[in-house]
Amino acid sequence: MVSETIDYMGATIGIVLVFVASFFYFSGAVSAGIASEAQANLASEAQSLFDYVLNSPGSPPGWGGTVTAPAQFGLAMPSSFPYTLDASKVFRLLTAEGCTLPNSSVASCVPTGIPGYFFFTQEGSQLNYSYVRSLIETNPPFEFRLTIKPAMEVSVGPPVQVPSKGCGSCSYVFPVYVSSAYGVPVFDARLNSELFALSCPQTGACSPELFYTTAYTTTNSTGVGTLLFNVKGDFSAYALVVSAYAGGISGIGFYSTSVSQDLVYVYAPPGQGSVTVMRKCYSTPCSVVHYNITTFTLRGTGVSEYATCGTKDMFLTTGKGFQSVSCYLVPPAGLAVIGLANSNCSSSSNSPLCNEEVLLAPLGVFSGYGLNVTFGGPGGRGPAGSAVSTTLNRVVYIGSFAYLATFDYWPDTGPVFGAG
Amino acid sequence: MMRVVETLIAVAILAAGITGLALYLPTQTVQLHPLDSPTQSYDIINSLYTQGTLFCSPASKAGVEEALYVLLPPSAHYTLTVYVLSNGVPTVVYSVSNQGVSRSEFVTSVTVALSPAPEALSPADGYHAGAPCFAVFDLGEGG
Numbered sequence: 001m002v003s004e005t006i007d008y009m010g011a012t013i014g015i016v017l018v019f020v021a022s023f024f025y026f027s028g029a030v031s032a033g034i035a036s037e038a039q040a041n042l043a044s045e046a047q048s049l050f051d052y053v054l055n056s057p058g059s060p061p062g063w064g065g066t067v068t069a070p071a072q073f074g075l076a077m078p079s080s081f082p083y084t085l086d087a088s089k090v091f092r093l094l095t096a097e098g099c100t101l102p103n104s105s106v107a108s109c110v111p112t113g114i115p116g117y118f119f120f121t122q123e124g125s126q127l128n129y130s131y132v133r134s135l136i137e138t139n140p141p142f143e144f145r146l147t148i149k150p151a152m153e154v155s156v157g158p159p160v161q162v163p164s165k166g167c168g169s170c171s172y173v174f175p176v177y178v179s180s181a182y183g184v185p186v187f188d189a190r191l192n193s194e195l196f197a198l199s200c201p202q203t204g205a206c207s208p209e210l211f212y213t214t215a216y217t218t219t220n221s222t223g224v225g226t227l228l229f230n231v232k233g234d235f236s237a238y239a240l241v242v243s244a245y246a247g248g249i250s251g252i253g254f255y256s257t258s259v260s261q262d263l264v265y266v267y268a269p270p271g272q273g274s275v276t277v278m279r280k281c282y283s284t285p286c287s288v289v290h291y292n293i294t295t296f297t298l299r300g301t302g303v304s305e306y307a308t309c310g311t312k313d314m315f316l317t318t319g320k321g322f323q324s325v326s327c328y329l330v331p332p333a334g335l336a337v338i339g340l341a342n343s344n345c346s347s348s349s350n351s352p353l354c355n356e357e358v359l360l361a362p363l364g365v366f367s368g369y370g371l372n373v374t375f376g377g378p379g380g381r382g383p384a385g386s387a388v389s390t391t392l393n394r395v396v397y398i399g400s401f402a403y404l405a406t407f408d409y410w411p412d413t414g415p416v417f418g419a420g
Numbered sequence: 421m422m423r424v425v426e427t428l429i430a431v432a433i434l435a436a437g438i439t440g441l442a443l444y445l446p447t448q449t450v451q452l453h454p455l456d457s458p459t460q461s462y463d464i465i466n467s468l469y470t471q472g473t474l475f476c477s478p479a480s481k482a483g484v485e486e487a488l489y490v491l492l493p494p495s496a497h498y499t500l501t502v503y504v505l506s507n508g509v510p511t512v513v514y515s516v517s518n519q520g521v522s523r524s525e526f527v528t529s530v531t532v533a534l535s536p537a538p539e540a541l542s543p544a545d546g547y548h549a550g551a552p553c554f555a556v557f558d559l560g561e562g563g
Contacts, residue, residue: 003421004423006424007421007422007423007424007427008423010423010424010427011423011424011426011427014427014428014430014431015427015430015431017431018431018434018435018438021435021438022434022438025438025441025442043456046456047456047459051459081466081470082463082466083463083466083467151490151491152490180489180490180491181490182493182494184489184490184494186486186489186490188486246486246487246489246490247473247482247483247484247485247486247487247488247489247490248468248471248472248473248483248486248487249486249487249490249491392456392460393460393493394460394463395463395464395467395491397467397471402467402471402491404491
């Protein structure tokens with residue numbers, strides 16, 4: 001009897017042990033399967049949402065050109081090929097910074113990607129991440145980050161060779177670095193570049209004239225090209241714009257000796273067809289600034305002159321407030337080149353207080369140069385990321401330039417820190 | 421006593437089975453096919469086509485090669501082949517590849533119709549201007 005009881009107890013304990021062990025093992029396997037299925041669902045949701053954002057114009061379809069918030073979110077250019085984005089909509093995803101202008105008419109600055117040069121917009125026109133998220137779905141169970149960057153990155157280094165003062169035939173040599181959006185050097189990219197330089201041809205106070213010349217080259221196996229400009233005379237103020245082209249994809253890069261913008265503010269409101277140059281002076285007396293504003297059409301393979309605004313004898317002063325001049329002869333996508341010289345500069349001999357500048361102001365947001373967007377997520381006014389996320393890529397076009405759009409998507413089911 | 425022995429044998433059999441499964445299953449890679457690959461592949465080919473880089477002529481080969489190099493991550497493997505239909509038989513116009521598709525774990529293949537061939541290459545090619553044309557793009561990931 002006793003031995004029978006021991007038998008039953010032993011058998012029961014053994015089977016229970018096996019059952020418990022099996023349960024734990026198979027529950028782990030089932031959990032892994034469910035996790036895989038959840039990941040597949042996440043990827044599917046992300047894909048659906050990403051393609052909707054990139055291929056829907058939103059509502060109203062032209063919301064990018066207004067300062068009001070859209071009722072539906074979408075970045076597509078209405079009536080265009082798939083994955084063609086509206087520059088004015090993308091512009092409103094950029095992060096604005098507070099800034100103060102002398103006339104206090106605008107108080108929101110958007111960095112352009114060019115040091116020292118900002119777009120000025122109406123305060124509140126830039127979209128808020130939380131608002132956009134709520135447009136997609138009420139109380140959505142997800143977070144996302146959208147980044148848009150040029151498919152071809154072009155950067156111009158400072159000149160490795162500059163001419164000596166008083167040289168007759170002078171050479172400027174600039175290194176140019178071209179890479180893909182993934183950071184891979186682009187071999188054999190065709191580079192087409194314009195060097196803009198300022199000269200003072202008249203006697204007496206400088207009335208700036210803009211001189212420009214072109215150079216071409218291709219990149220080597222490390223994605224580096226060397227641009228050589230042979231010009232007559234040496235220049236203290238100059239700027240460079242470089243277009244890179246490979247396989248139908250274009251990129252653009254800038255270099256300027258005048259990124260500090262000591263003399264003026266430059267602003268080009270998107271979609272308004274003008275560029276405005278405003279005298280900037282922190283302490284009086286401020287010298288008169290002579291200017292030359294010339295606009296250029298910007299294509300994937302180079303620039304061509306579009307119009308010249310102003311005359312040689314025109315100038316800006318601060319005698320009656322912050323004087324400004326606006327140029328309306330601007331192409332839809334192009335570049336304004338602004339030559340400046342204060343009254344201490346002359347064609348014969350410059351005083352130590354002479355300040356000459358050449359500024360480059362791209363016109364037509366995104367259509368003309370590489371601007372990076374990070375919207376949502378860390379660094380993009382959104383919450384911190386998650387270990388479980390799905391990342392998708394698409395090639396999109398803004399104007400004639402290709403960009404790589406990346407979408408990170410993750411569930412908002414756990415604790416989310418730093419939500420914006 | 422006999423029942424205990426029987427139970428121990430049964431437990432040993434079950435334990436051996438579970439151990440065997442536990443040793444075998446981890447060797448079987450469970451991976452999801454990248455769900456986004458078809459859309460991404462179509463997006464890239466569509467962008468090359470709409471921008472005029474991809475067309476039915478060997479003249480577009482160099483541009484397509486450069487564009488795929490720029491637009492795809494270095495880890496992606498691909499082969500793009502452009503065909504023209506000659507008397508109903510597909511003839512290769514050109515092909516570009518970075519030689520890695522065969523090593524990929526997952527390969528997505530998309531086919532897109534292109535504008536008809538603008539010209540006959542030569543009489544030997546056997547197709548005429550206006551012949552139907554299409555491109556097959558294989559994008560490999562993993563491996």
